[in-house]
Amino acid sequence: MTEAAMPPAVIAEAVAAAKEMLRLTHESEDALLARLAATAFALAEAFCGVALVTREFVETVEGDGSWARLARAPVAAVTRVEGAGGVLSVSAYAVDIDGDGDGWVRAAERVTVTYRAGASAGFAVLPAGVAHGVVLLAVHLFENRQGEVAPPAAVAALWRPFRRLRLDVGLHRERHA
Structure with missing residues (x-):
């Protein structure tokens, strides 16, 4: 990360x-x-x-189809999701920010997630x-x-x-x- x-x-x-x-x-x-x-x-x-303090983080998530929690919280926004071939279409991954501010990503392939997090x-x-x-x-x-x-x-x-x-x-x- x-x-x-x-x-x-x-x-x-x-x-x-x-x-x-x-x-x-x-x-x-x-x-x-x-x-x-x-x-x-x-x-x-x-x-x-x-x-x-809110700032940008970039994290690689191993895509196996299950939900993976982003390392930093509270997540304000996921701003970019990229696979090996570049920016993925929205249908190729799922993103969720839960009520506790944890960010979650689910993808079938390894992805790089750019997000903003901070209290x-x-x-x-x-x-x-x-x-x-x-x-x-x-x-x-x-x-x-x-x-x-x-x-x-x-x-x-x-x-x-x-x-x-x-x-x-x-x-x-x-x-x-």
Whole structure:
């Protein structure tokens, strides 16, 4: 799966918030803080189980005629489905986005699916706990560059209410059989 990087504007807002927390006024550490903010976002998305900020993803799905769940959620739209010969006709595949925001694809052949997924439009509209956890983790990584100190437990506590666990993969297949 390939995905667009976290949008630069989102990283810039997280860097500004981290600089405010660190009381930094110069720009000499901005590049480092941007990498650390991107890392914090990646860890937040892995922990929460969702794409936090809406962006494009491209994923290859092995087509065997059964439903396959797309890796990222919540899915806003499936924008393109391509097979080995290019864009497929609508009759060659099926797409569904369920009530939980999971995207599903069914095709008889291997397909490449392009879709948009994400829970919010940007940093400013992320839930406060998620945004603060990202900033707190970026600041922690900045202050503890040697990696000898564990991240603050508050980061997981801030993200836990937004964590999404997937327990039943087969349920969609049964509903749409």
